[in-house]
Amino acid sequence: MSNSSLPSAQYLKDYQAPVFGVDTIELTVFLDDHKTKVISKVRYLKQLEGEQVLRLNGEQQTLLEVKLAGVTLNAEQYQLTDEELVITTHLSEFELEITTEIDPANNSSLEGLYKSGGAFCTQCEAQGFRKITYYLDRPDVLAKYTTHIIGNKSIYPHMLSNGNKIEEVALDDGLTKVTWQDPYPKPSYLFALVAGDFDVLEDNFTTASGRKVDLALFVDKGNLSRAPFAMESLKKSMAWDESRFGLEYDLDIYMIVAVDFFNMGAMENKGLNVFNSKCVLADSKSATDADYLMIESIVGHEYFHNWTGNRITCRDWFQLSLKEGLTVFRDQEFSMDLGSRAHNRIEQVKVMRSHQFAEDAGPMSHPIRPESVIEMNNFYTVTVYDKGAEVIRMLHSILGEQGFQAGMKLYVERHDGHAVTCDDFVAAMQDANTEHDLTLFKLWYSQSGTPNVNANMHYDKANKKLTIKLSQVTAPTADQVDKKALHIPVNTAFFDQSGQPMNLGGQYQHVLNLTANEQTFEFESVEEQPLVSFLRDFSAPVQFSFDYSDEELTKLIIAETSDYTRWELAQQLYIKHIKLAVSNNDYVFPTAILTCIEQVIGKDSADPQITAELLKVPGFSTLLAEYKHADVDAILAAQDKFTRFLANGLANKLTKVIAENAPSEYIFNATAMAKRAFRNAALNLLSYSDDKQVADLISNQYYHSDNMTDSLAALKAGSTKDDSLFKTLMADFENKWTGDPLVMDKWLALCASHEHQDVLANILELESHRDFTLDNPNRVRALYGNFAMNNPAQFHRKDGAGYRFLTDKLIQLNEINPQVAARLITPLIQVGNLDGARKLVVKKELTRLNNTPNLSKDLFEKVTKCLETTLAG
Numbered sequence: 091m092s093n094s095s096l097p098s099a100q101y102l103k104d105y106q107a108p109v110f111g112v113d114t115i116e117l118t119v120f121l122d123d124h125k126t127k128v129i130s131k132v133r134y135l136k137q138l139e140g141e142q143v144l145r146l147n148g149e150q151q152t153l154l155e156v157k158l159a160g161v162t163l164n165a166e167q168y169q170l171t172d173e174e175l176v177i178t179t180h181l182s183e184f185e186l187e188i189t190t191e192i193d194p195a196n197n198s199s200l201e202g203l204y205k206s207g208g209a210f211c212t213q214c215e216a217q218g219f220r221k222i223t224y225y226l227d228r229p230d231v232l233a234k235y236t237t238h239i240i241g242n243k244s245i246y247p248h249m250l251s252n253g254n255k256i257e258e259v260a261l262d263d264g265l266t267k268v269t270w271q272d273p274y275p276k277p278s279y280l281f282a283l284v285a286g287d288f289d290v291l292e293d294n295f296t297t298a299s300g301r302k303v304d305l306a307l308f309v310d311k312g313n314l315s316r317a318p319f320a321m322e323s324l325k326k327s328m329a330w331d332e333s334r335f336g337l338e339y340d341l342d343i344y345m346i347v348a349v350d351f352f353n354m355g356a357m358e359n360k361g362l363n364v365f366n367s368k369c370v371l372a373d374s375k376s377a378t379d380a381d382y383l384m385i386e387s388i389v390g391h392e393y394f395h396n397w398t399g400n401r402i403t404c405r406d407w408f409q410l411s412l413k414e415g416l417t418v419f420r421d422q423e424f425s426m427d428l429g430s431r432a433h434n435r436i437e438q439v440k441v442m443r444s445h446q447f448a449e450d451a452g453p454m455s456h457p458i459r460p461e462s463v464i465e466m467n468n469f470y471t472v473t474v475y476d477k478g479a480e481v482i483r484m485l486h487s488i489l490g491e492q493g494f495q496a497g498m499k500l501y502v503e504r505h506d507g508h509a510v511t512c513d514d515f516v517a518a519m520q521d522a523n524t525e526h527d528l529t530l531f532k533l534w535y536s537q538s539g540t541p542n543v544n545a546n547m548h549y550d551k552a553n554k555k556l557t558i559k560l561s562q563v564t565a566p567t568a569d570q571v572d573k574k575a576l577h578i579p580v581n582t583a584f585f586d587q588s589g590q591p592m593n594l595g596g597q598y599q600h601v602l603n604l605t606a607n608e609q610t611f612e613f614e615s616v617e618e619q620p621l622v623s624f625l626r627d628f629s630a631p632v633q634f635s636f637d638y639s640d641e642e643l644t645k646l647i648i649a650e651t652s653d654y655t656r657w658e659l660a661q662q663l664y665i666k667h668i669k670l671a672v673s674n675n676d677y678v679f680p681t682a683i684l685t686c687i688e689q690v691i692g693k694d695s696a697d698p699q700i701t702a703e704l705l706k707v708p709g710f711s712t713l714l715a716e717y718k719h720a721d722v723d724a725i726l727a728a729q730d731k732f733t734r735f736l737a738n739g740l741a742n743k744l745t746k747v748i749a750e751n752a753p754s755e756y757i758f759n760a761t762a763m764a765k766r767a768f769r770n771a772a773l774n775l776l777s778y779s780d781d782k783q784v785a786d787l788i789s790n791q792y793y794h795s796d797n798m799t800d801s802l803a804a805l806k807a808g809s810t811k812d813d814s815l816f817k818t819l820m821a822d823f824e825n826k827w828t829g830d831p832l833v834m835d836k837w838l839a840l841c842a843s844h845e846h847q848d849v850l851a852n853i854l855e856l857e858s859h860r861d862f863t864l865d866n867p868n869r870v871r872a873l874y875g876n877f878a879m880n881n882p883a884q885f886h887r888k889d890g891a892g893y894r895f896l897t898d899k900l901i902q903l904n905e906i907n908p909q910v911a912a913r914l915i916t917p918l919i920q921v922g923n924l925d926g927a928r929k930l931v932v933k934k935e936l937t938r939l940n941n942t943p944n945l946s947k948d949l950f951e952k953v954t955k956c957l958e959t960t961l962a963g
């Protein structure tokens with residue numbers, strides 16, 4: 091790549107409103123595998139003073155004709171580049187008709203219009219529409235769409251687009267034209283078109299105001315029996331948004347299409363969601379409890395976008411968290427209202443700790459509202475989504491449910507039908523809650539990095555006075571050096587030494603609002619030295635530290651009234667001792683840990699779903715994040731040693747848990763799910779013990795299971811045991827499920843995360859397995875993604891073979907699907923705390939990648955940022 095053509099960044103500060111707006115767009119799409127013709131007729135209106143120049147985005151298509159106000163332009167009358175069609179005109183209101191040709195069957199990027207399996211399908215967010223036709227492909231240009239699809243009905247019985255179907259006519263040549271019209275103005279990223287042969291699950295929903303909405307779920311032929319759960323989830327989502335947010339659906343029809351080739355989880359296109367089939371299809375034989383929960387939350391997420399994203403959309407892509415952070419918060423609350431609050435919170439925090447904190451500490455660090463972007467696809471991140479949702483969650487806890495809903499109501503009233511900013515959102519929250527001041531809070535939108543909050547405590551026995559000093563520091567990040575003090579709400583609870591809640595000023599729970607670098611909080615009439623629990627329910631996305639003794643921690647774990655926080659404190663206890671073992675080979679773990687956990691397991695009142703989580707040892711990425719200069723081998727060894735200590739120490743208890751929670755016929759509900767989780771966590775932990783019977787337990791569970799949750803749990807437990815058992819079970823599973831791609835992804839994942847010396851050779855062999863293909867993102871993530879993210883021992887091999895292997899795959903995927911490649915690179919750029927020798931190998935590999943011809947913008951942005959920051963010098 092020559093210097094002049096290096097991809098360049100766009101900046102939030104450079105935003106300019108569009109000079110031209112669009113009234114209506116009429117698209118006619120002539121379906122063809124390699125030569126799809128697209129005619130777009132657009133009514134442009136000049137809406138601002140400015141240049142009479144219309145700059146249309148467009149890529150990877152052949153321009154056939156341009157007609158301005160009915161007159162065909164010749165090539166001198168416009169400028170065409172690889173990325174733009176530029177037209178200068180004195181008109182301020184005109185129709186532009188553009189004919190282009192595209193090649194969906196060869197579109198392996200899965201962006202724009204592409205062929206997935208036998209079906210045509212689109213993905214336009216963020217900037218895929220420009221691969222379909224030349225247009226103002228930006229979220230602040232809203233238009234009313236009419237879409238004509240012309241194709242062979244015997245091959246494509248279902249031809250779908252956004253809105254309502256208004257016409258279907260047979261044409262002379264055996265083709266059919268289907269016309270759709272969407273009455274709601276929308277940006278191009280919400281456009282969708284699907285054509286294919288599907289089985290359809292139909293249902294309906296009556297809204298609170300009594301309107302009947304048709305629901306249709308389109309799946310590949312033969313998959314109908316795996317569709318009902320997603321349909322139920324959709325109806326629950328519609329009911330929940332009415333009852334909790336007062337928001338109703340607004341069209342007469344809501345469609346979901348499941349496709350096998352999809353870069354992400356799903357997409358909220360107006361009235362026509364497109365889903366990755368793995369986020370839709372489920373039955374008890376093939377899907378785990380975790381899959382069911384994931385499907386429910388993603389169906390919810392896409393549905394909730396109808397208001398937070400579609401009716402009210404983003405002014406520009408820097409505002410992505412406006413719709414994503416808010417919609418993730420909404421889908422989290424949906425899952426929490428339907429299921430276990432504490433369990434959901436644990437899963438949310440795991441994502442923050444193991445992925446978001448790492449992103450903030452790495453070369454791609456950015457605020458939830460980024461300030462500069464090279465490739466927008468790189469900003470669909472855990473920071474924008476999950477930290478974004480944490481920021482909304484803090485607002486919710488500061489304002490309370492009522493205040494928050496008042497803010498939402500004002501936000502919808504003010505901005506329905508418009509493209510707005512994060513500032514507009516906070517302004518609505520502020521104006522509906524004048525008793526609060528959100529001025530400082532807004533800094534969460536523009537400051538990146540994870541704050542470190544530290545607590546110190548002093549109890550003055552003579553004066554019965556308790557003083558808590560909180561301080562915050564946010565270290566400089568790759569993108570931003572200067573950091574300011576944030577508003578950090580620290581939920582805190584007090585317990586007496588016997589473990590009873592201790593009221594201070596009438597209550598035992600207090601919110602300490604930290605708004606400066608350092609702050610002191612004083613409590614009077616405190617009768618005894620309390621046990622204090624901080625940052626309860628993860629009240630802010632920060633790294634919190636308080637120097638607990640083991641005794642305090644174990645007492646608090648028993649005393650806590652918040653199930654989430656009990657788990658959190660247990661994690662702290664585990665991490666503390668694993669770290670001690672990292673720095674001392676001869677470290678002996680205290681048995682007080684066992685006593686404490688045994689006591690929790692034994693509690694009648696304990697929620698088995700949460701207790702199950704207490705039996706899981708912190709993952710490698712969580713441990714890695716504890717270090718500036720990590721010794722990978724020592725961390726893995728200490729983690730393993732601690733797991734075996736817990737397993738052997740709790741072996742009797744675990745065996746009892748397994749026996750007492752014996753499987754019964756599969757049913758998906760909270761009680762049954764919690765029971766399975768408890769049993770399977772016990773089985774998994776026990777597999778690390780020296781217990782001789784565990785192999786029998788595993789094989790017994792595997793062969794007698796009637797559901798995927800238990801089968802897969804047995805396989806996972808088997809993967810830690812002796813090789814022959816694991817090999818036998820894996821062969822049986824492969825034999826049973828080959829040809830079923832979604833299930834085989836679980837098998838591929840297990841192969842890739844198996845901690846065996848030969849895993850790389852095995853993966854190479856699996857590349858020619860009949861169930862693997864490099865052009866399907868699900869397969870790629872199952873095999874390579876699990877190797878890179880869930881097999882730390884082999885990925886971080888000292889000889890660099892893991893890094894080299896991933897780089898080879900990235901170079902291959904760069905040509906096929908840049909977006910998938912750029913997601914897969916994450917563990918190779920979050921290397922700041924690795925040792926010098928490993929960093930050197932990574933640097934060599936990233937340099938090799940950087941020199942790849944035709945390196946995509948997606949990989950370019952991440953590789954160069956890593957080489958310039960983390961690996962500079």
Ligand code: 7MK
Nearest residue numbers: 215354355356357358392470
């Ligand atoms: C979730 C965008 C889409 C990453 C996580 C999703 C995407 C990427 C689903 C694709 C979504 N708008 O609804 O957020």
Ligand code: ZN
Nearest residue numbers: 391395414417
């Ligand atoms: Zn979303």
